[in-house]
Amino acid sequence: MTDLLGDRDRVVLAFEARWPGHSSAKEQAIRGELELTPARYYQLLGRVIDSEAALVEDPMLVRRLRRLRDDAARRRTGRTAVSSR
DSSP states (O other): OOSSOOHHHHHHHHHHHHSOSOOHHHHHHIIIIIOOOHHHHHHHHHHHHTSHHHHHHOHHHHHHHHHHHHHHHHHHHHHHHHHTO
16 A cells, blocks of 8 residues: 555545535535545545554545544444334
8 A cells, every 4th residue: 555645536535625525516526626436536535544644644634534534434324223123
């Protein structure tokens, strides 16, 4: 694994820093600025925030995104456990 963040990964991180959260305007910007589908963007973002290079690049953003992802996964897991009873 390389210590450097690639150009596309850096662009994805910078975009997410400018567009936190989810909205239809953000989806339009993803399509327009990045020329990606929102699904592909979020796949890339998930991969990027798992890298140590991203953590070095923007530690506050990456930690916040990891925390949000982990919280959502815990909520999904909790919901599954309750509904399986």
